[in-house]
Amino acid sequence: MKTDVIIIGAELDGLIAATRLVEYGYTVRILAVGAGSLHYSSAGEHVLGFDSSEQMVKNPFEAIESLNSHHPYRRIGTSNVRLALEWFYKKNDGSNILSVSPAGLGIPVYRALPWQATFDDIKNKNATIVQFRNHGDFTAHLASNELNRAGYKVSVLEFEAPDVFSKNAALAKSFDRLEDPASFFLGLKESLSDETEVLLFAAVMGFKDHQRIMNEAEKIIGIPCREVSTLPPSIPGMRLDDDLTSNLKQQKVSIHSGVKIIEHRSNGSHCIAVTDDIGRSYEASIFIVSTGGVLMGGLDIDSHGNVHETSLGLEVYQSEPLSAVSVDTSLHALHMAGVETDNELRPLKGYRNVCVTGRSLSHWNPAQESSCEGVCISTGWVAAETAHNQLMGMKNG
Amino acid sequence: MHKSKSISLNAPRAIIIGGGATGCGVARDLSMRGFKVTLIEFGDLGSGTSSRFHGMLQSGARYAVSDTEYAAECMRERLNIANTAPEVVEQTGGLFVTLPDDPEGFDDRFYTCCQEAGIPVKELPPEQVMGEEPNISRKVLRAFSVPDATIQPWGLVNLLADDIRRRGGEILTRHQVTDIDVTAGRVRGVTAIGQSGERRIEADVVINASGPWSARVASLVGETANIELGKGSILVFSHRMVSRAINRCRPPTSHDIIVPTGTISLFGTSSEVVDTPDTTHVRPEEIQELLKNAEPLIPNIRNYRAFRAWAGVRPLFRPQGWDSDKPLSRRHSVINHGDNGIDGFYTILGGSLTTHRSMAEDIGDRICQHFGLNESSKTADIPLSKSSKKSDWHPVGNYKNVEKTQNFGSPICECESVNKEDIVSLIESHGINHLHDFRRRSRVGFGPCQGTFCGSRVASLLAEYDSEYPSKNDLGKFWTERLKGSIFTSWGQQAKQLVLSDSIYRETLGIRLDKDILPVEDCR
Structure with missing residues (x-):
């Protein structure tokens, strides 16, 4: 059955495009190999944390002009970035705040997630970080060491988790299942020193029942409770992924997982259909490539150092040489490779009814800029606008 | 000369420059023959050619x-x-x-x-x-x-070093020899600079076992080494x-x-x-x-x-007059700089890790002859191992141990199966306080993920034991160093790994690359 739009990949940008497109009333199908990179990300709301000279950015919108002229933000324009982020975050004041990393360092975020620990939360307060025993993916001692040396007052409390699990996802689910959270948090409160004014947990405090668990914690313990991100898999990222996909499913968007696109059909200027690795074919008017770049296999690098786009065989920009001038330039080149597009995110060379979003785009470096969610959300949003305009055009003539 | 185990007061003093397999082998050989030895290494033990093969x-x-x-x-x-x-x-x-x-x-x-x-x-x-x-x-x-x-080079070098220390020898790592004192045609000692400052050490014999750096060391006294x-x-x-x-x-x-x-x-x-x-x-x-x-x-x-x-x-x-088309021999060679008027200064060249012991025996024989000592080498007969249990190294030893102890609870490094207990015992018994030292002792960060996941876990344990631990700098150094070797292989699965690693270190942890060691030219 033909849909208006097919989104290849279930990255944040693809989910955003789908969310926007169903707002317009289009039929959307998502074809993905598996879950997207939200499961790896620290899932703060990173819009633009560092400029190209690695200086920390206070106002992301003002710093966009300093980025290279092919950067996705520059391509879609600051006004579209503002519109997209206002639509998603319901915030437009343009300022970053500093969240607390599991290494005790500051990460600039555009907006704190609900209960995400920021430096404002611990300033001039006695903070305690809870380290659940055997929880190897959280490094409370590392965080407290760095924070204490930076002049904050932070101590670590080792505590038994509600279950014996030592992995993020299992721990988060054990909080969801906790029959009597009140007595758990009461036990925790008794182990705390009286001086503690703010309590930091690893970001594993419940998965679906996160809000309820944190409300309960604050109610019982009687002080602000916050979460600090962990090593992957990222529970806050999974929560966001789950929110977006549940909403899409309710809107009758079909999300196919385990589908790898290996072929496509075209009429020369337009892509008509894609085929998966067991021969199923899917038709649509518009295709959005949200395949997650090198990290998620949307871009593949062969042993000769050539980069390939894996879903539709689109032409890829790569700087020469890709490897080994120095560590930072080579690492930078890995990120900068991707599909080059026009301002509406259509590939410069290739089909007119295709948009490319997120990590599959060229000329940006999420790790250096700390800009992952911002670029994914705004390019997903712009791709949906481009698709909308094209679909309107087709309808009208 | 006394034949007791303890070092005699008038024992000849030897300085060995270079802490690879050769230098450690020579130091062990000489200390077993009754010399009071001091080994000086510019970087960490076994961090040069000995581990780069x-x-x-x-x-x-x-x-x-x-x-x-x-x-x-x-x-x-x-x-x-x-x-x-x-x-x-x-x-x-x-x-x-x-x-x-x-x-x-x-x-x-x-x-x-x-x-x-x-x-x-x-x-x-x-x-x-x-x-x-x-x-x-x-x-x-x-x-x-x-x-x-196959051999674990760091394992061998550490066994040699432990044995040297047990016999009363001294090992100075991260010390650079800046001067070799030659007075009246005889070597008298060396000057070395380390983190704690400059130090002068007296000696009766100085052995240059610094491998590819031999010519540089020999040039301190105006000598050459044909390498x-x-x-x-x-x-x-x-x-x-x-x-x-x-x-x-x-x-x-x-x-x-x-x-x-x-x-x-x-x-x-x-x-x-x-x-x-x-x-x-x-x-x-x-x-x-x-x-x-x-x-x-x-x-x-x-x-x-x-x-x-x-x-x-x-x-x-490279022997003098060697035909340039003919491949060079792998045999070792000993230069006695006494022939050029610097009595007591030797350079040992060539050879291989496999023959480090016989090389040490050869130079030890020559030095003993020089001193008129009638001490023969004992290294071939006395085991290096501390334990009497003779078991070969096994690649899945760590994994077997996890199965035996059923301790699945606290993995630090999944690639090499290193547990929290292994790291804690290194901190407590060896006083190790840098991620690089852990890597060489425990193989943490050796596997395909190249320290992506284990770096911050080990750093957290270090921070727990030492509130002065400079976590941000040490993690930045560790990650940059790991990248220096893996960036060369950024294709296929490893390219994905590198992007993930970058995302974890920079986006999640907030660690930046260490600018001081960024260029690919190595800092050892």
Whole structure:
């Protein structure tokens, strides 16, 4: 059955495009190999944390002009970035705040997630970080060491988790299942020193029942409770992924997982259909490539150092040489490779009814800029606008 | 001279410059002969050429045709190391295979020369070898098994160092020798600078065992050392794709050997002459050359995951008047600078990790003769191992241990199966306080993820024990150093890994690259 739009990949940008497109009333199908990179990300709301000279950015919108002229933000324009982020975050004041990393360092975020620990939360307060025993993916001692040396007052409390699990996802689910959270948090409160004014947990405090668990914690313990991100898999990222996909499913968007696109059909200027690795074919008017770049296999690098786009065989920009001038330039080149597009995110060379979003785009470096969610959300949003305009055009003539 | 275990007050004092296998071997040999030894190493023990090779303990077969006598020395020493330090040796065995491109008739000479050198060589049917080694070429014409093995270089160097300390010797790491004091034609001592400042150490004999840096050290007293610096690059793969060390059966050149070690395989070695011993940068063209030349032996090699490349610089001895087309011998050489009026100063060159002990014995004999001492070397007979339990090193030892203790609870490094308890015991018993030292002692960060997940976990344990631990700097250094080796292999799965690692260190943890050690030129 033909849909208006097919989104290849279930990255944040693809989910955003789908969310926007169903707002317009289009039929959307998502074809993905598996879950997207939200499961790896620290899932703060990173819009633009560092400029190209690695200086920390206070106002992301003002710093966009300093980025290279092919950067996705520059391509879609600051006004579209503002519109997209206002639509998603319901915030437009343009300022970053500093969240607390599991290494005790500051990460600039555009907006704190609900209960995400920021430096404002611990300033001039006695903070305690809870380290659940055997929880190897959280490094409370590392965080407290760095924070204490930076002049904050932070101590670590080792505590038994509600279950014996030592992995993020299992721990988060054990909080969801906790029959009597009140007595758990009461036990925790008794182990705390009286001086503690703010309590930091690893970001594993419940998965679906996160809000309820944190409300309960604050109610019982009687002080602000916050979460600090962990090593992957990222529970806050999974929560966001789950929110977006549940909403899409309710809107009758079909999300196919385990589908790898290996072929496509075209009429020369337009892509008509894609085929998966067991021969199923899917038709649509518009295709959005949200395949997650090198990290998620949307871009593949062969042993000769050539980069390939894996879903539709689109032409890829790569700087020469890709490897080994120095560590930072080579690492930078890995990120900068991707599909080059026009301002509406259509590939410069290739089909007119295709948009490319997120990590599959060229000329940006999420790790250096700390800009992952911002670029994914705004390019997903712009791709949906481009698709909308094209679909309107087709309808009208 | 007294024959007691403790060092006599008037014992001759020896300074050994260089903490690789050679330097440690010489220091151990001399301390067993009653010398009071001080070993000075510029970086960390075993951080130069000793750890920058393919990790083979040679049976000598590789050199059987070109230098039968040296091959015989390798065979004797290989057996000796396996007896005296079994816990750092894995008895993989080795194979020499003839492929269609290899020179005709070489294999027959190879077989005869191995027998002459005392290397137990056995011809195997090609079908059997191709059956046992499914990843190698299907075009094997002939195959020979020899008793090659692999060795854990840091394990060996640490055993030697522990033994030197037990015998009262002193080891100074991260100390650079800045001056060698020569007065009235005799060496009197050296000056070394370390983190705690400058130190002058007196000595009756100074041995320059600094491998590729030998010429630089000799030049401190205006002397030369005839070395040729041969850079060798190695490509590391995340699978143990062969079970034995496999050589092409042809005259030893470059790109002709694959060695299984631990859970990984190493393919090497490229070879080029370089100007400075610090050149350990692997160029992209070298990687392509390695891959291209590996394909005849391992046809599917490009589909395996390469995750690191490194280079070491071999200090090859170049005798005067050596024909420039003829490959240099792997034998060692001792220079007695007393012949040039600097009594008591020696340089030891060439050789290999396999023969480090016999090299040490040779120079020890000469030094004892010089001092008129009647002390013979004891290193061949006294085990290096502390424990009497003789068990070979095993690549899945860590994993077996996890199964035995059923301790699944606190993995620090999943790639190499290192637990929290292993790290804590290193902190408590060895006072280790940097991520690099942990890596060399425990293999943390050695695996395919190259420290992506374990770096911050180990740093957290360090921070728990030491509130002064500079976590941000140390993590930045560790991650940048790991990247320096793995960035060379950014294709396929490893490219994904690098992007993930970058995302974790920079986006999640907030660690930035260490600008001081960014260039690919190595800082050792």
